[in-house]
Amino acid sequence: MNIQFNQVMPFPLASISHGVDSIWGNEAKLEAGKKILLNASSGKGKSTFSMTVFGIRKDYDGTILYDGQDIKSFSVDEWVEIRQRRISTVFQDLQLFHKLTVAENLLLKNQLTDYKTEQEIKSMLNQLEIGHKWNDPCGLLSMGQQQRVAIVRSLCQPFNWLVLDEPFSHLDEQNSMRCLSMIDAECNRQNAGFILTSLDDDNRFSYDYELKL
């Protein structure tokens, strides 16, 4: 699925200046299957981008198209289908259910599409060294552990695109790289692309291209 931005300008960002190469106010294409770094300093709209491209925020001028269709035209039923099968996300606030256990958070998501087996989910947690937290409420995990749970959860569904908003902000180098290779492998398996927002010019990974805000 290609995603096209045409002169998109979120209302809260209209009064600040944006570079000539910014997505905001310009045309930009997110090409199907590509691995994209979206690099911007604080306050330039990375979280706004993530929520806008996912259809949660509609406070913008311009148009966003999925394979040529304006996303503002989608019905609630179409968004349900899109969010279950075409776009997955890790938002900055992670949106985990704090009182539910790690297992419950992950199985709740996975049962929508039965995409992974319980064994596969446990194996992903083990690879990220949080397998022992399976029965712990998410609210009792450290922020970095919660980020890893949210990343695993985002991979428990089919998708064409994975949108990750500063997903490694609480992770050390080794854990970031483990997560990145798990994300990369799942995207390759699914023939999907990802958009990863970052405050820095993250050069730990070879992205297909970089976009700016």
Ligand SMILES: Nc1ncnc2c1ncn2[C@@H]1O[C@H](COP(=O)(O)OP(=O)(O)OP(=O)(O)O)[C@@H](O)[C@H]1O
């Ligand atoms: N709903 C809103 N109403 C008013 N202003 C908003 C709203 N959402 C975002 N903004 C403003 O838009 C700007 C961009 O916010 P956003 O959270 O998208 O930035 P960011 O690049 O993700 O920042 P950071 O790197 O610090 O997390 C900020 O100045 C913020 O105050």
